Amino acid sequence: MFGTLSVTLLIIAPGERPDWWQREFARLVPDLEVRAWPDVGDPADIRSALAWKPPSDELAKLPNLKAIWSMGAGIDHILVDDALPDVPITRVVDPYLTAGITEYVLLHVLRYHRNQPVFEAQQRDHVWDDRARDLRQADERPVGVMGLGELGRDAVAKLTHLGFDTAGWSRTAKDISGVACFHGPDGLAPFLARSEILVCLLPLTDQTAGILDRDTLARLPEGAYLINAARGGHLVEADLIDALAAGQITHATLDVFHEEPLPGDHPFWDHPQITMTPHNASITDPRSVVAQVAENIRRLEAGEPLLHQVDRVAGY
Numbered sequence: 001m002f003g004t005l006s007v008t009l010l011i012i013a014p015g016e017r018p019d020w021w022q023r024e025f026a027r028l029v030p031d032l033e034v035r036a037w038p039d040v041g042d043p044a045d046i047r048s049a050l051a052w053k054p055p056s057d058e059l060a061k062l063p064n065l066k067a068i069w070s071m072g073a074g075i076d077h078i079l080v081d082d083a084l085p086d087v088p089i090t091r092v093v094d095p096y097l098t099a100g101i102t103e104y105v106l107l108h109v110l111r112y113h114r115n116q117p118v119f120e121a122q123q124r125d126h127v128w129d130d131r132a133r134d135l136r137q138a139d140e141r142p143v144g145v146m147g148l149g150e151l152g153r154d155a156v157a158k159l160t161h162l163g164f165d166t167a168g169w170s171r172t173a174k175d176i177s178g179v180a181c182f183h184g185p186d187g188l189a190p191f192l193a194r195s196e197i198l199v200c201l202l203p204l205t206d207q208t209a210g211i212l213d214r215d216t217l218a219r220l221p222e223g224a225y226l227i228n229a230a231r232g233g234h235l236v237e238a239d240l241i242d243a244l245a246a247g248q249i250t251h252a253t254l255d256v257f258h259e260e261p262l263p264g265d266h267p268f269w270d271h272p273q274i275t276m277t278p279h280n281a282s283i284t285d286p287r288s289v290v291a292q293v294a295e296n297i298r299r300l301e302a303g304e305p306l307l308h309q310v311d312r313v314a315g316y
Contacts, residue, residue: 007301008045009293010062012037013052013071021050024286029294048300050293053077059085067300069293071284073097073151075310076204076231090296090308091316094289098154100282104229105145105155105199108253108275109164112197112225113141117251117275138163144195146211147202147230148174148181149316155201167191171207192219197227204231205315214239223250229281232257237268244273255281 009025009032011018018036025034035041037058046062052071059065060083070078070091078089111117115133122129141164145156148170159166160178167180169191174181182191192198198220202208212228213236220226226249228235237258243249253275254268260279268274296306310316 007031007047007297008033008035009297010035010037010040010046010049011051012049012054012058014055016052016071021286021290024290025294028290029297032294032297048297051078054081056081057083059083067296067306069296070310071289074203074231074316075312076233076315079312079315088306088309089312090306091310092284092289092292093150093308094284094292096285096288097282098151101151101201101229102155102158104255104277104281105201105227106158106162108227109143109159109197109199110162111253112251113138113164117273121272139165141165141196142167142194143197143199144169144191145199145201146170147200148176149201149203152201155199167194188216189219192216193221195224196221197225200226200228200230200234202230202234203316204233209233210236212236212240214242217243217248220248222248224248225250226252228253229255232260241267241271244271249273251275253277255279 011021011034022034022036025032040046043062044064047064048067048069049059049062049065050069050071051059059068059081065085065087067087068078068089070089073092075089075091078084118133143159143164143166145152145166145168148156148168152168153176156166156168156176156179167182168174168176169182169187171183173183182188200212202211210233212226212234217239226240235254240249240252244252251273255277256279262268262276268276292307299306
């Protein structure tokens with residue numbers, strides 16, 4: 001693929017099984033030299049880095065770095081580095097990653113639509129009560145998805161296919177068949193007012209940090225449900241606990257948190273109205289993503305436009 005050109009990639013992703021990634025690179029692009037941090041060797045050899053939550057200042061130690069490949073769909077974990085080199089950054093756009101997020105959204109939307117938390121509580125309490133609770137058809141259940149990028153568009157398409165009354169909200173205007181689309185600050189309030197199940201799939205930026213706060217939750221219909229599969233930084237955790245206590249939110253599903261792993265004394269662990277998963281709504285699979293990274297390395301070395309390059313100012 002690279003001929004006689006000497007190309008070296010650094011995997012800098014603490015705790016993300018770099019050995020697995022190295023095996024896949026060796027299988028698909030054997031002429032690519034791949035090193036795994038902290039075994040960097042000569043930093044001057046590194047031309048690009050595949051990164052997930054890289055330690056601060058480490059990328060700045062690579063004098064010949066030409067590009068950074070995010071290991072996930074977001075880049076917020078990279079942009080937090082104040083010493084980040086001024087090089088292009090790309091993100092993962094992968095059908096398997098997208099499918100995983102959509103499966104997660106469908107699972108938990110259906111769980112709330114079918115009142116599953118109520119029946120799980122009945123089982124714990126040894127209660128047999130087969131009376132219908134909030135029995136409605138899917139087209140009578142308004143679902144709102146925040147974020148209409150690659151992940152959000154797939155989620156709203158599948159929700160619409162199942163018959164849900166689906167709406168989406170994004171920073172800029174979108175036009176999606178069968179989906180009521182809202183955008184910008186003026187569109188947020190009417191979008192929230194009709195979302196009985198709210199799904200957050202936004203990128204984390206300066207504009208979206210803390211967007212799931214007291215005011216946002218209060219604008220939802222009373223008794224709404226929340227699903228956050230985006231980033232922990234979107235949610236003001238204390239505001240959610242207050243909204244649950246007040247009955248404004250009935251139940252929340254959270255896959256992401258401000259601190260991960262979640263500390264053992266965090267109130268979310270034992271909260272009866274919170275369902276938690278360990279940031280695994282969808283996992284980047286090296287078997288499919290390595291080919292995308294390898295193609296971008298080829299493009300980088302050939303001076304061609306990169307796939308899925310992000311706008312560093314916008315944050316996605």
